[in-house]
Amino acid sequence: MLPIILCSVIALAITVERYWTLRVSKVRPKDQLPQVWSWIKKHELDSEKIKQLKQSSLFGYVLSAGLTSSRYGRDAMKDAIQEAGDHAAHEMEKFLSTLGTIAAISPLLGLLGTVLGMVDVFTDIMIQGTGNTAVLAGGISKALITTAAGLSVAIPSVIFHRALSRKIDELLVLMEQDSAKLVEAIHAENSGQKK
Template sequence: MFEIIKSGGWLMLPIVFSSVIALAITVERYWTLRVAKVRPKEQLPQVWLWIKNQELDANKIKELKQSSLFGFVLAAGLTTSRHGREAMKDAIQEAGDHVAHEMEKFLNTLGTIAAISPLLGLLGTVLGMVDVFSDIMLQGTGNTAVLAGGISKALITTAAGLSVAIPAVIFHRALARKIDELLVLMEQDSAKLVEAIYNDGSSNKK
């Protein structure tokens, strides 16, 4: 493997570095965006139980805010619930935008890696082909072994760039889809809480 990287030239260094960054981002995002961590299933029933039992106070809201991203959204809504339905919805929307930003962290970097890796590979191939034609000018076309070796060396960077870009594109789209699904679920659950509070006439319970 090291020999292949070495034979690809200096442009293999940014390609390999990009692959390490892409792998780190993918692992970190999948670990961070686990459903059990972002939107625990028991959180909404627990909040509603607190409200029904009139146990919801400032300490519980603070605990809720720090527990998960979904808890942050719910806490924002509950904090403003005494000001009316629209105020609660606006607070939830604002908190949801903040949460979406947090969930999309590093995705732009992953997308950039997916875009530039094949370009780096192509640049390496072009530079390699320039070297091949320089050899042709100096040695002629008689030494086919040198030409074949030069062309093979030039194509290594393209293969390496594509090997990084293809998984990066796949995981970027998969993560974006996962984030969209989580945001939809949080939006639906938040709407349920708003409706439950105001339909139950308990908007002043806190």
């Protein structure tokens, strides 16, 4: 039971931490892209603003990578955004593999506890015989509790792992769409100025 309880505490901590960290307002603030576009329009975008943008959020990190590479052309900007997006995805997926592992091993730990409990039951049968049904029922009950505990940790862990994975995918798609808009807008404006 001790490893199952430890798994439940870790799973709960990861779930709370990831939901707190992956808030949309923290990862991809709504006002960030309009702010960047305002800086570009007013010619206020400088290295200090890019540094500030980079440190503000994961989306800001992705945008700053693209803006830093914008002078090298559309392809360089897209490559920089893709690379920064991969880094952002890695940051958002932090601890999810641990949560998935807990979801996978918790039922196995419960099953192990059940098997060990059944071994104790059969040891009691050898010592006392089959006449004392209360001892047998109590031993079997204790053995099955570990399976129930393992499943009660695994099921929420699977649900939250899937939900968090989905949330990360949605955030990445939104970041990718907004970054593509910025690339197109900057290079459309640059090609308009060249004419």
